[in-house]
Amino acid sequence: MAVKLPDVKHNWSHKRNTVTIGATRDAGGTRNHSIQVGGESTLPFYHFEGDIPNPPAVAMEVWDIPPEDWPEPIREPFQEVGHTPGEWARKCVEEYGAECICLRLKGCDPHGANRSPEEAVLSAKSILESVGVPLIVWGCGNDEKDNDVFPLLAEAIAGENCLLGTITQDNYKTLTALCTAYGHKLIAESPVDINIAKQVNILALDAGFPLENIVIYPTSGALGYGIEYVYSIMERSTIAGLRGDKAMAMPILCDIGIEVWKTKEARASQDEIPEWGDANRRGALWEATTAYVYLLAGADILILRHPEAVQAVKTFIKKLMGGES
Amino acid sequence: MPKKLTGIEIYKLLPKTNCGDCNLPTCMAFAMQVAAKKKALESCPHVSEEAKEALGEAQAPPMRTVKIGSGKKEFTMGGETVLFRHEEKFHHPTGVAIRVPDNMTKEELQGHIHNINQLHFVRAGEELGINLLAVEHRDGDKGKFAETVKEVMALSDLPLLLVCSETSVLQPALEAAGNSRPLICSATADNWEEMASLATQYQAPLTVKCNTLEECADLTAKIKEKGVEDICLDLTGDTFLQSFSNLIMTRRLSLEKSFRPLGYPTLVFPTSHQPFERAAEATACICKYCSIVVLEKGDSWELLPVLTVRQNIYTDPQVPNAIEARLYKIGEPGPEAPVLLTTNFALTYFTVAGEVESSKTSCFVSVVDTGGLGVLNAYADDKLTPEVVIKTIQEQGALEQVQHKKIIIPGLVAVLRMEIQEETGWEVIIGPEEAAGLPTFLRNEWRAS
Numbered sequence: 001m002a003v004k005l006p007d008v009k010h011n012w013s014h015k016r017n018t019v020t021i022g023a024t025r026d027a028g029g030t031r032n033h034s035i036q037v038g039g040e041s042t043l044p045f046y047h048f049e050g051d052i053p054n055p056p057a058v059a060m061e062v063w064d065i066p067p068e069d070w071p072e073p074i075r076e077p078f079q080e081v082g083h084t085p086g087e088w089a090r091k092c093v094e095e096y097g098a099e100c101i102c103l104r105l106k107g108c109d110p111h112g113a114n115r116s117p118e119e120a121v122l123s124a125k126s127i128l129e130s131v132g133v134p135l136i137v138w139g140c141g142n143d144e145k146d147n148d149v150f151p152l153l154a155e156a157i158a159g160e161n162c163l164l165g166t167i168t169q170d171n172y173k174t175l176t177a178l179c180t181a182y183g184h185k186l187i188a189e190s191p192v193d194i195n196i197a198k199q200v201n202i203l204a205l206d207a208g209f210p211l212e213n214i215v216i217y218p219t220s221g222a223l224g225y226g227i228e229y230v231y232s233i234m235e236r237s238t239i240a241g242l243r244g245d246k247a248m249a250m251p252i253l254c255d256i257g258i259e260v261w262k263t264k265e266a267r268a269s270q271d272e273i274p275e276w277g278d279a280n281r282r283g284a285l286w287e288a289t290t291a292y293v294y295l296l297a298g299a300d301i302l303i304l305r306h307p308e309a310v311q312a313v314k315t316f317i318k319k320l321m322g323g324e325s
Numbered sequence: 326m327p328k329k330l331t332g333i334e335i336y337k338l339l340p341k342t343n344c345g346d347c348n349l350p351t352c353m354a355f356a357m358q359v360a361a362k363k364k365a366l367e368s369c370p371h372v373s374e375e376a377k378e379a380l381g382e383a384q385a386p387p388m389r390t391v392k393i394g395s396g397k398k399e400f401t402m403g404g405e406t407v408l409f410r411h412e413e414k415f416h417h418p419t420g421v422a423i424r425v426p427d428n429m430t431k432e433e434l435q436g437h438i439h440n441i442n443q444l445h446f447v448r449a450g451e452e453l454g455i456n457l458l459a460v461e462h463r464d465g466d467k468g469k470f471a472e473t474v475k476e477v478m479a480l481s482d483l484p485l486l487l488v489c490s491e492t493s494v495l496q497p498a499l500e501a502a503g504n505s506r507p508l509i510c511s512a513t514a515d516n517w518e519e520m521a522s523l524a525t526q527y528q529a530p531l532t533v534k535c536n537t538l539e540e541c542a543d544l545t546a547k548i549k550e551k552g553v554e555d556i557c558l559d560l561t562g563d564t565f566l567q568s569f570s571n572l573i574m575t576r577r578l579s580l581e582k583s584f585r586p587l588g589y590p591t592l593v594f595p596t597s598h599q600p601f602e603r604a605a606e607a608t609a610c611i612c613k614y615c616s617i618v619v620l621e622k623g624d625s626w627e628l629l630p631v632l633t634v635r636q637n638i639y640t641d642p643q644v645p646n647a648i649e650a651r652l653y654k655i656g657e658p659g660p661e662a663p664v665l666l667t668t669n670f671a672l673t674y675f676t677v678a679g680e681v682e683s684s685k686t687s688c689f690v691s692v693v694d695t696g697g698l699g700v701l702n703a704y705a706d707d708k709l710t711p712e713v714v715i716k717t718i719q720e721q722g723a724l725e726q727v728q729h730k731k732i733i734i735p736g737l738v739a740v741l742r743m744e745i746q747e748e749t750g751w752e753v754i755i756g757p758e759e760a761a762g763l764p765t766f767l768r769n770e771w772r773a774s
Contacts, residue, residue, distance in 0.1 A: 003542040006584055008577035048570050069683075111765045141761075223630060224448060225679060226672040228637040231612075232411040239409075262683045265629065275446070277626035281600075288601055289630040292608040293638075312601035319565055319605075 009049035012242035015041045017212050017249045018054065021100065021185055022134025023161035028183075030160065032132025035100060037215070037300040038251035043238060044298050045320040055321045056295060058314055059136055059303045060098035061257050062088045064115060064123035065107035071267045073280040074257070074305045086126035093131045096307040097314060101127055102136040104258075108149050109140040117152040124157055136163040136303070138187075138255075143171040150175050158182035163253075163301075165189065166217055169200050176207045187253060189217045192226070194233050194248075201247045215301065216250045222259040222266075223290040230254075234297035254294040257305030260287040284308040292316060330380060332360040338376035339369065346370050388579045388588045390417075391530050391555045393457065393508045394484020400456050402557070402616035403590035408576060410642055417590075418639040419610065420617040421632065422457035422486055427473040428465055434473065437622060438480040446629055449648065449671055453632040455483065459510070459619045460498075462489035471497035478502065486510050486532075486592075486619070492519040499527045508532060508617075510592075511559050517544055521551040530555035532592065538574060542586035556589045557616065561596070565606050568593045569613060576614040590616035600627045607631045612638055645697025646671040652721040653678070656687030660728040661773035663688045665756065665763075666714060667735060668695040668703050676760040684764035686771070691723045691732070700735045711744035724751070729773050736762075 018039035023029025035057050042050025066082040067075060077096075081087040085103060092098040103124055107115040124137055137153065139146035151174070154164060165187025167175050172188075179186045188204060190197035197218050205211055218234060221227045234252055241249035260266050266283035268276065276282055287309040291302045295317065304310050336356035347368045349355045358364035359380075366372055366380050390404035400420050407413045423441050425434070438458075445454035460477055462470045470489055477485065478501070485507035489495045495509065506527075511534035512520035524531040531553050535541040545556050560571035572591060579588040593615050595606035603620060604627055610618040611634050623631075640646060650669045655678055667677045669692045681688045693713060695703035703709035714734070724730055730751045734741060736758035746753045757766045 003539055003546070003586060005539055005542065005574075005578060005587075006582040008574055008581060045566070045569065046573060047566070048574070111769065221672070221676075224633045224637065225675050228410070228640050228642070229672065231638070232409070232642060235409055236411055262679050264679070264682060265633075267683070275443075275625060276629055277624050279626075282626035282629065285601060285604055285626060286630050289604055289608055289634060292605045293612060293634055296609055296612040308601070312605065315602060316605040319602075320569070320609075322564075322566055 010042070012041055012050060014242055014244040014249065015039055015051075016238070016241045017214075017251060019185055019213065019215055019251050021136070021161060021163045023159060023183075027161065028159040030128060030132075031134055034161065035134050040242075042242070044296055047322060052321065054300075055317050056299055057099045057301050058097075058310055058317070059100035059102045059301060060089075060092035060096060060310060061102045061104055061303050061305050062092065062127065063104050063106045064120060065113050070305070071261060071283070073266075073283045074261060077307050084126065085123045086130035089127040090130045093133055096310050098133065098310060100134050100136060100301070101131060102138055102303045103127055104138045105140045105146075105149060107140075108142075108145055110142055110145050112140075114145075117149040120149045121153050121156040124153055128157065128160060134162065135160065136165070136187075136301075138165055139175075143168075147171070147174040150178055154178035154182045154184060157184075161185065163187060163215060165215075165253075167200060167204060169196055169203060172200065172203050173207060176204050176209045179213070180209055185213045185215060187217050188214050188250070190219065192219045192221070192229050192233060194218075194236055197233070197237065198245075198247045201250065205247070211246055211250070214250045215253045217253045217255060220254045220256055220259050220290075220294065222256075222263045223286060223293060224265060225259070225263060227290065227293055231293060231297045234294070234299070238298035251300035252298055253301040253303070254291070254299045255303045256287060256290050256294065257303055257309075260290050261305060281308070284312070288312040288316075295320065330360065332357040335359050335366075335380065338372070338379055340371045340373075342371070344371065386588075387583045387585075388590070389554070389556070391557060391590050393486075393506060393530055395505050396482065398456075398482050398484055400484045405576070405614070406580065408580060410638065414641040414643060415639050417616065418635050419615055420456035421607070421628070421635070422459045422617055422619040423455055423623070424488075424619060424621050425458050425460045425473065425477055426463050427460060427469045428463045429473075431476070434476055435480065438477060440622065441483075442481060444625060444628055446625075446632065448633060448636060449646075449675070451636060453629075453636055455628075457486055457508075457617065458483050459486040459488050462491070462494055467491075467494045468497075470494050471501045474498045474507075475501045478505070484508070486617070490516060492516060492523060495520075496523060499523060499529065502527070502529075504528070506530065508557060510534070512544065512548060514540065514544060517548060518551070521548045521553050524548075524553045524555075525551065530557060532557045532559050533589075534559040534561075538571060538578075538587065542584070545586045545589065558587065558589050558591045559594070560591050560615075561594045565595065565597070565609070568595075568606075569609055572610065572613045572615055592617035592619065594619045600624070603627070604631055608634050611635045647697030648674050648692065650692045650694035650717070652723050652726075653690040653692060654687075655681045655690060656685070658687040658689050658726070660726070662686075662727060663733055663767060663771050663773075664718075664723045664727060664731065665690045665733045666693065666718070667691075668693050668698060668700055668709065670695065670697050670699040670703075673699045673760075677763065680760045680763040681767070684767045686764075686767040688767070689723050689726055691718055691721050693717045700737045704738050704741075709738055709741070711741050711748060714741060714745055715749055718751075727773075731773070733771070
C-alpha cells in the first residue's frame, strides 16, 4: 500500500509583475509582436504548485559601433554585419532566433567613439526598421552622456514600448521622466545589493513611475566571478515578490554576454590553456551555463552574444517549460 | 537545522507532576530548558521510554548523511539543512560521477579512466574534479561487470557506483569491490529484498529507484526495516522536468515536513546526449539539491563550467570569500607596468583581474588583506587605511619590481591619496571607482613616466 505524502506545495500569496515590451501596430508601435515577461505565481519552473505564464525571453546584443574588442568566437558570426546595427539585428533574429534585441550604445561613450545623440537615434531606428521584435536600449554607462542621448532617443522611438536602461540610485530622474513621457519601460540597476535594488524602485515610484513598468537588473556576474552572490539576491527578490513585497515583484533582467566574454574561461585560446579544451565551444558553453544558473534563480530576460549559447538557452527554457516530449 | 520539538510539545511528553526531581519547579520549566538544549531529557527520572523515543527521533537530522567509498576520496552526501543557500549554506557539494560502461574493450576502458583522471582544474585556489565513477552493466557478458570493477579499481581510487539491477551479476562485483563501500544502483520494487541483503552483507549504501515518490517512500521504509540505513534516492524521471520537480519535492518533504522515508541524499542520471543540454541538466541538478549527478564522459570544456557551477553554488555565503593577500602578476608586467591596489575579497580581486586581462595591459596587483571585505566595507572597517596600504606595498615589494614610484588606488578610496603621498613620496593615482573602468583608464590615463 502506497504511503501518502504530506503536501509540500506552497501557496504563495502574490504573483510577480508582468511586463510587456514592444508595441504592435494595434498598440501604437510597429513591432510584429510584443513579449510579456514575469507573472509567475511560484518559484522558477515549479510548475507543480503555480502558474508560469511566460517563458523567460532571450535577447541578443547589438552595438552601434563594430564590436572590435569582441573575441573571435563572438566576432566571427557578426563579421559581415557588425558595422550596421540593423543588419546585425536582422541576423540575430532571422538566423539565430533572438526574441528581442538589446542595442547597447557603446559608441556614445565619451571615452570612446563619443557618437552623438542623433547617431544613437539612427542606430535604434535602423534596428526597428529591419526587425519586428521588441527593442531594449542600454546607455553607454556614462551618466552625463546618457542623460544627453536618451531625451532625443526616447522621443524618436516613442510608442514602440521599448525597455530603456539603466536608472541607478544616483541617476534616475531624466530617464524615468522620459519613459513616462514616451511610454517606455525602465531597467532599474543596483550593484549586487538587495536593499539598493528596492531603493531604486522606490525612487522611480516617487518620481511617478509605476512599479509595474520596471524590470530590475541586480547586476550580473559571470559564472566563476561572483555569480553566487547574484544568484542568492535573485532568489531572495523572487521570494520577497511572491510574498507580497511590491517593490520586489519585478521581472529580473540578466546582462550575461558582456560579463561572460570578459572572462578568461570564455576568451583564452586553446593554445593558451590546452587543458580547457575547444575554445569556441567552451566560451559558448560558459555563456550558456551562466544563463542556466540565472534561469534557475529567477531570470526573466537574458541578454546573450554567442549564437550557440542562444540556441542552447532557448532549448533549456523550452524543456523547463514542459515542452520536452 | 533538524526540526526541533517546541517546549510545549516536549511538555506533552512529560509526567506533568511538577515533582521537582529535575531541580526545576515545574514540568513546563523543565520542558523549556530541554527545548533550549540546556537540560537533557534524562534529567527527569520519571520520563517514559515513549517520550525518549519521540524526542530522539525529533532530534535526528531530517536528511541522512551517507558516505560512499573509503579512504581519502570517500564521498559524503546528504545532511542538508536548508532550501536556499542564503538561509545558511549547502553542506555537501553535488558529486559529479562519470559513466563507465562494462562493454568497453580493455584499451577503451584504460583510455576512458585516464581521461577522467586528467580532468581536474584549479579555480580560486580550489581543486575541482570528478568525484565518482558509475560502472554500468550493459546487456551482454555477465562476467564482464565484476571484471570491469576490478580494472577500474586498479586504475582509479575514486569511489564507485555499481549500476546493475541483476543481483547475480552484482554480487561478484561487490565481492571484487571488497570493503570499498560502493553505492549500489538500484533497488526496485522487484528486486529490493535481494538488494537489501547484498547491501547488508557488503555494508554498502543502496539506491532506491521507483516511478513515483510515494512508491519510493514505501520502499525505503521496507528497506530500512531490513537494516539498511544508508540509502540514496534515484529521482530520475521520464522527462528532465520530472526529475527537477522530484528533487524539489523531496528536499521540501525531508526538511519542511521531516518526512523520514524520503530524508535521504538523491541522484539523477541526466538523459541528454547533447553536451550543451547535458550541461544544462547538470546545472539544474546542482542548483536544485541533487547529491550526485551522473554524466557521460565529457570533454574538459563541458565539465569545467559544470564543476564551476558546483563550486559557486556550494560556496558558504556566510564566510567572506577571501584570496591570499600577495602581489599578483597579470600578463607579463615589466618595469613600466602599472601597480594596482585592491582588496582580498575574492569577487573584487577576480573582477579587477578580469578587467586587467581584457585590457591587455600587463599589471602588478598588490592585494591588501582586508579579511575578505570589498573596498568600501574594508575602508569603513578601518582595514584599508593609509598605513595598511603603505605596509602592504612595502612588504610585498611591488615598487621594487618597477622603475616608477606610482601606485593606483581604487577610486572609491580616493580619500587615502594625500596621506600615502605625504608619508612615502610615492605618486598616488586615483583609479576608476568600478573595475569596469580599468581598461579605459589603463589605456588613456596610465603613463609610467
